[in-house]
Amino acid sequence: MTSALKFWSVSFLLCLPLGLEAQTAADGWSVVAEIASGDSLWGGWDIITDLDLDNDGHKEFIYSRDPVASSALVNKSAGQSVFYYESTGDNAFELRWSFKAPIANNAGNIYTASAVGDLDGDGLPELYFCTPLDASDSPPNPKGLYVFEFDGTNFPTEPSETWGFNRQDNEPFTCSGLAFGDVDGDGENELIIQSRLDNGLPGSGAGRTMMVVNGGSVDIGLGLSPFQIEFEESATFVGGVVYDPRIVDFDGDGKNEIWVFTWDFLSLAIYEATAPNTYELQVEMDKVFEPEDFGHRRGMRFYDADGDGQLEFYTAGIQPDNGSNSFVFYIGSTSDVSTLTPADVTMLGGRNLPSDGSAVGDLDGDNLMDFLFTARNGADEGTVIYRMEYKGTGSLADSTSYDWSLFYNSDNAFSDLRNLAIADIDGDGKTEVYITRANTITPEAPVVIVLESDNPVSVEKRPGVIVRDFRLRQNYPNPFNPTTTINFDLEVGGDVRLFIYNVIGEKVATLVNEPMSSGSYTVNFDASAFASGVYYYTLEAGVFRNTRKMLLMR
Numbered sequence: 001m002t003s004a005l006k007f008w009s010v011s012f013l014l015c016l017p018l019g020l021e022a023q024t025a026a027d028g029w030s031v032v033a034e035i036a037s038g039d040s041l042w043g044g045w046d047i048i049t050d051l052d053l054d055n056d057g058h059k060e061f062i063y064s065r066d067p068v069a070s071s072a073l074v075n076k077s078a079g080q081s082v083f084y085y086e087s088t089g090d091n092a093f094e095l096r097w098s099f100k101a102p103i104a105n106n107a108g109n110i111y112t113a114s115a116v117g118d119l120d121g122d123g124l125p126e127l128y129f130c131t132p133l134d135a136s137d138s139p140p141n142p143k144g145l146y147v148f149e150f151d152g153t154n155f156p157t158e159p160s161e162t163w164g165f166n167r168q169d170n171e172p173f174t175c176s177g178l179a180f181g182d183v184d185g186d187g188e189n190e191l192i193i194q195s196r197l198d199n200g201l202p203g204s205g206a207g208r209t210m211m212v213v214n215g216g217s218v219d220i221g222l223g224l225s226p227f228q229i230e231f232e233e234s235a236t237f238v239g240g241v242v243y244d245p246r247i248v249d250f251d252g253d254g255k256n257e258i259w260v261f262t263w264d265f266l267s268l269a270i271y272e273a274t275a276p277n278t279y280e281l282q283v284e285m286d287k288v289f290e291p292e293d294f295g296h297r298r299g300m301r302f303y304d305a306d307g308d309g310q311l312e313f314y315t316a317g318i319q320p321d322n323g324s325n326s327f328v329f330y331i332g333s334t335s336d337v338s339t340l341t342p343a344d345v346t347m348l349g350g351r352n353l354p355s356d357g358s359a360v361g362d363l364d365g366d367n368l369m370d371f372l373f374t375a376r377n378g379a380d381e382g383t384v385i386y387r388m389e390y391k392g393t394g395s396l397a398d399s400t401s402y403d404w405s406l407f408y409n410s411d412n413a414f415s416d417l418r419n420l421a422i423a424d425i426d427g428d429g430k431t432e433v434y435i436t437r438a439n440t441i442t443p444e445a446p447v448v449i450v451l452e453s454d455n456p457v458s459v460e461k462r463p464g465v466i467v468r469d470f471r472l473r474q475n476y477p478n479p480f481n482p483t484t485t486i487n488f489d490l491e492v493g494g495d496v497r498l499f500i501y502n503v504i505g506e507k508v509a510t511l512v513n514e515p516m517s518s519g520s521y522t523v524n525f526d527a528s529a530f531a532s533g534v535y536y537y538t539l540e541a542g543v544f545r546n547t548r549k550m551l552l553m554r
Contacts, residue, residue: 022411026387028364028454029407032091032432034446042081043070043416044436044447046114046298048554049423050482052528053116053125053150059425060086060096061434062127063448068110069418069438079103080112082129084155087426091452097155101131103142109134109174109197111243111297116554117180117531119189119215119226125150126160126220128191130175140169145193149220160221165193165211166229172197173209180554181247181532183212183256184273185503189531190214190230192258194245208242208262209234210271212279231279235262235269243297248479249534250302250311251337252549254503256534257282259313263295266317266329266345270337282338288345294318294327298419301360302479302553305369305390308333309474309548312396314348316358316373328373328388330397349388349399357419362477363431363453368392372407372433374417383415384408385435408435408451415439417449429456470544475525475537479551482528486511488539493517497540500525503533511537527552 023031037043042065051060062085067078079101085093109132118125126149133142143162148155165173177194184190195209211232218226246259250270258279260269265287271279299316306312310333317327328348334340358373371388387407394401410417416438423432433451440447471489478484490496496516500509508530511523525537532554538547 023449024409025451026405026407029451030454031449032452033093033450035085035093035448036445037065037440037443037447039443040067041070041440041443042067042078042447043418043438043440045069045418045438046112047419047421047434047436047448048114048116049421049425049434050528051116054153055529057427058087059423059427060084061421061423061425062114062116063436064112064114064129065447066110066112066438068105070440078105080105080131082112082114082127084127090426090428091450092426099129099146099148099155101146103131103133103137105131105133105137111176113176113178113194113243115178115180115191117189117191119191120218120220121188121215122219124152127155128178128180130178130193132174132176132196134174134197135170135172141167141171144173144175147220161223161226163227165195176243177245179245179247179258181256182503183247183258184276184278185254185256186276187504188214192245192247194242194260196242208260208269210245210258210260212258230277233281244300246300246302247532248302248311248553249551250313251334252310253336254534257337259300261296261300261315263293265290265292266294266296270340272337283340285340285342285345288342289347294329298357299373301358301371302551303360303369303371304474304478305396307367307474307476311479311551314358314360314371316356318356328371332397346397348397349402349404356417357436359420359422359433361422361431363387363422363433367476372420372422374420374435383410383417385417385420430454470541470546472539472546472548474548475550479553480527481553482530483524483526484550486523486525486537487521488523489520490516490518490541492542494542498523499538501536501538503535508535
């Protein structure tokens with residue numbers, strides 16, 4: 001394993017505070033918006049960006065608030081909340097809908113989970129909002145999953161469905177993570193539900209149950225118990241907790257996997273969908289870094305960092321009780337996930353601060369991966385976000401192949417930044433970074449902070465490019481959410497077709513179908529209307545035909 005990189009370069013621009021504290025952002029970035037809590041000290045937690053649920057061209061985002069996440073509160077027992085915002089202009093956002101869970105969280109369990117998708121296949125997306133209730137919460141079998149089906153304009157005031165995970169009375173199932181997509185490639189979407197506290201599993205904080213749920217071909221909201229469990233498996237981890245299941249085809253074999261990261265000395269399980277409604281455990285890495293108890297909350301990210309068409313894995317690690325050591329962990333690409341072992345997990349450079357959330361993308365449009373991760377309440381004053389950018393050369397498993405820098409800092413030591421997202425929600429062509437903040441201190445303090453690049457990022461056709469053959473290039477970024485760029489070269493002109501297919505071979509989009517002259521071309525694909533999962537894009541030009549794979553991750 002490579003040693004941790006200890007040098008950090010800092011290039012800062014002072015930003016005048018929009019709220020109650022001074023904030024600094026990296027050169028070329030500014031704090032452009034803050035969303036305050038307004039009515040309480042509840043902190044921000046989960047965030048979903050790049051939505052356009054009503055298809056009006058104005059993007060939206062959803063975030064949750066959790067009283068347990070804020071150390072400024074004495075009373076942690078309350079129902080968590082979720083909020084739906086829409087962009088109304090440049091760096092302007094409007095609250096369109098909100099919901100507060102009616103069941104008080106008597107156990108004080110922390111952290112919600114959210115996902116968006118169309119489980120019943122009726123063309124109307126649903127919001128899945130999961131609260132981590134305990135068996136001591138009332139009633140004896142509390143419904144921890146709230147489902148709201150979008151009506152084309154907004155979400156309803158009351159849940160379309162609620163569900164208790166098929167548990168008996170007083171049987172704990174502490175929902176802590178959700179993921180959505182067509183996992184098994186059967187044309188039907190599935191919801192992945194993760195629990196971190198289960199009945200009958202010994203030890204404090206013990207348990208890891210992962211279930212795969214479908215809609216049972218029943219419309220959401222009809223009250224007919226539409227949720228059918230395709231797969232469920234539990235494992236015992238003393239002290240282990242889970243916050244973040246992910247769906248991905250990491251090895252590129254056309255079969256999606258479910259990655260489950262357990263906070264138990266860094267433990268990782270990988271399940272693969274081997275057939276419709278069939279899931280098999282492929283990898284079980286148990287306590288890779290014992291006795292160093294590195295954990296994880298919302299840090300798992302997948303990205304094609306070196307542009308070779310294969311994914312790499314990155315996550316930000318954290319030690320319990322805000323421990324003094326924290327690192328970025330890396331797993332290189334593979335053609336078969338079942339061959340992964342603890343030796344494939346590399347500890348990259350880090351920072352002597354605990355980390356929580358992360359985000360990955362291309363912040364400045366230079367085709368080089370940027371990995372952002374939060375660091376909270378540590379030795380440095382305030383709460384910060386660090387940036388790890390691949391240099392474009394060198395081994396991805398080597399810390400020195402990345403430039404490390406400070407991206408954002410608040411002078412308030414109680415800011416407690418948690419989760420991140422990279423997007424352009426207001427549509428001005430400038431990349432934005434969305435940050436949720438757990439400790440709001442006062443109702444006027446922001447729970448969501450928006451940073452924006454000072455310069456727009458655009459991709460244009462390059463005039464004068466000499467093209468010597470036909471070529472279809474890997475889309476970028478990949479994975480993407482929800483837009484990506486596809487580049488192709490035409491040696492000679494003629495009829496050109498560029499199609500998008502789903503995993504079962506159905507054509508779902510036509511990007512190009514027209515005569516074109518020779519040259520190098522760029523096409524943007526917006527997958528806002530598509531579910532998460534693997535897609536294929538095929539270029540046909542004369543006798544040339546080539547297909548590549550891409551991954552939509554919401």
